[in-house]
Amino acid sequence: MSDNLAKDLASPAAGEGAMPTPPADAPATGAVPAATADAGALRDRPAGGGDELVRVTDLTKLFPVRRGTLVRRGAGAVRAVDGVSFAIDRGTTLGLVGESGSGKSTAGRLISRLLEPTSGSVVFDGQDISHLSSRQLRPLRRDIQMIFQDPYSSLNPRHTIGAIVAAPMRIQKQVPRRGVRDRVRELLELVGLNPEHYNRYPNEFSGGQRQRIGIARALATRPKLIIADEPVSALDVSIRAQIINLLDGLRTEFGLTYLFIAHDLSMVRHLSDRVAVMYLGQIIELADRTDLFSGALHPYTHALLSAVPIPDPTSHRRRERIRLHDEVPSPLNPPVACRFHPRCWKAQEICRTEAPPLLERAPGHQVACHFPEKRDVV
C-alpha cells in the first residue's frame, strides 16, 4: 500500500490518463470563518474547470445540543463541519482525513444529503443539492452512493445478499434489461463474490466479503460519485489491501469519482489524487497527494504523517515521531482562533488571536496555518 513512498515528484495521477488539472482556486480573500464569524468569507469562488463533479462551498453543519428534561433549552451547538470548501473532479479521488470528531463523516453525509447543511452549498453535477427535499433527491440518489464503515451493521441481517444488492434498483425502480437477478449476479461477480450466493444471508460472510457486498450495492445504480466512509477501517489489515485494490479497479473500469474518508493518511495514500486534512470541522490542508506526502505544510499534517508506518524498519526507527499531547478539544467548544493552537508546538500569540485563513501557498496546495513550513517527517 505504501510502495511509492519515496516518489516525491511523481505526478499526482501518473497512471490515470487524462487527468484534469486541479481547479484554479483563487486564494481566499477573507479569513476562514472562525467559530463565531458568519460563514461566508469564502464565497464567490470561481466555479473552476468544467469537469468538477462536486463542489462544496462553506459547508457548515451545526448539531444543536439540548439540555434539561422538562424544559428543553438550547445549550450551544456542535460545529461538526464548519466552513468547509473543496471540489472533486470527475474521475478523481479526494481523500478526506481526520481524527474521530473532526467532522469528516458528517461532511460525507452532507454531500450524500443524508444530512441537510446548516449553511453553505453542495453542488453536484452542476445542480445545487444543498436543500433539496427527499422527493427531489430521490432521482439523484442513483448518482451518489455510499460505502459504509461497518460491514456488520451496514447490511440488513434479515435480507438475502440478492435482496440487499437489488435494493437500489427496487427503490429507484430501475429494472435492468436482463432482469434484476442477472444484474445482481453480475454485480456480485464484479466485486469478486460467488454469484450463486445471492440467496444467502449476511451472517454467512466474513467482514471483507460483507464489504464487497456493500460495494456491489453501491454500484448497482451505476453511480457517478461514491462516498466511502472509512470503508476499510473495520477490516483486518490483511483484507484492507484487497478492498482498496477492488475500489481502485472499479474506479478505472467505471470512471468513478470517490470521496474516500479515512482516519489516517496511510489508508488514503494508495487511492487518492488529492487529500484534504480536517481538524475540528475545518480543512487545515488540501493538496495533491504527492505534494501532501512529500511537502506537507501544516504541523498537524506533519503529526499525522509521522504516524504513518514505514515498511523499512531502519528508516522507521530513525524517523522522528511527532506525538501530540492532549486529546482533541470538544467540538462543542472549540479553541478560538487557530483550532490547533493548544496542541501545536509552533503556536505563537497570533495563533491564539487570529484564525489562519486557508491560503494557497503553492499551486493547488492550500493550508491554514500562520507558520507553514516544509518538514522532513517521512
Next chain:
Amino acid sequence: MTAPPGEMMVDSVAAPAVVQTEGRSLWRSGWIRLRRDKPAMISGIFLILLALIAIFAPVIVSLLGHPPNEPHYDLLDPNTAAPRGRFGGMSWDYLLGVEPVNGRDIFSRTVYGARVSLLVALLATATAVIIGTVLGMLAGYLGGLWDTIIARLMDLLLSVPSVLFAIAIVAVIPNKAFGLSGSGLRIAVLVFVIGIFAWPYIGRIVRGQVLSLREREFIEASRSLGAGTFTVMFRELLPNVAAPVLVYSTLLIPTNILNEAALSYLGVGVRPPTASWGDSLAVSSHGWYSIEPIFMLAPGLAIFATVLAFNLLGDGLRDAFDPRGGGR
C-alpha cells in the same frame, strides 16, 4: 505464525468446497432449534388440536355430546337441582356430566367455550400486535414528538385499570351498535377492550428494538438509496422486529385468554347462554363446586392447560428466535 490452511481462505473469492446456494434464514434456523424443544413442541401440538376442536366444535358435539344450550331437566334431582347419579351425572352419553339447574351438557359447553376463548384472545392479540408494532416502530424510528406522544400514551394505557374500564364500556354499549348485535357485538367489544390495553406491551418492545436498530448503518444505507420512511419501516425494520413480536405475542395470548375469562366471569363477556369458560366458572363458583366439582374443573382445567401451553410455546419460541434475550 502459520495459519491453518482453512484460515487463509476467510476472504477468499473462491467458492467453498461445498456450494450451498440456499442460505439459512432466521425462520429456518429458529425452526430447527424449536424442534428440539420438547415442551414447546408438545404445547404446539396441543394448541393445534385445541384449535381444530374449536373449529369443528359442532361436528365433535354432534358425535360425542348434545347441543350446548339444550336443557336436560330429566337428569336433575327436582329437589336439589343437582344432577342425578355420581360425579355430576357422568355417563357415556354425557362425558363430563350435566350442569346443575338446567342440565346442559358440560362436555359440549367446554368444547364450545374454546371457540369464544380462542377467538377473543387471538383477535385481541392480533389487534394488539398490529397497533403495537406500527406505533412502536413510529415512536422508535421517528423519535421526537412522535416518540413522546406514543410513549406517554403507552404509559397512560398501562396505568388504567383495564377490567374496570371494560365494565364501564360494556355498561354504556347498547344491544346493537356498529352493525353488530348479541354475541357478535360482545365479542367485538371484548376484542377492542383487551386489544387496546394489550398493545403497549408489544409497542414497548418494538420501540426498544427499533431504537437500537435505528443507529445501524443499514438504515442509513437504505435512506441513502432513496427509501422513504414507509419503506425503511416495513422493509428494513419490520423483518428485524418480527421475531421478538412473534415471541411476545405468543406470550400475550394466554394473558388475553385470562382477561377474557375474567371479564366473562364478571359478567361483561359474551352473554349467556353462549358457552364460555369464564362464564361456566362464574356459575359453578356460586356454591355448586362443592356439590359438583367437575362443573368447575372442566372449564378451569381447559383454561389452565391452554394458558400453560401458550406459555411453554412462547418460552420455546423465545429460546429459538431470541437466544440472547432469554430468561428475563
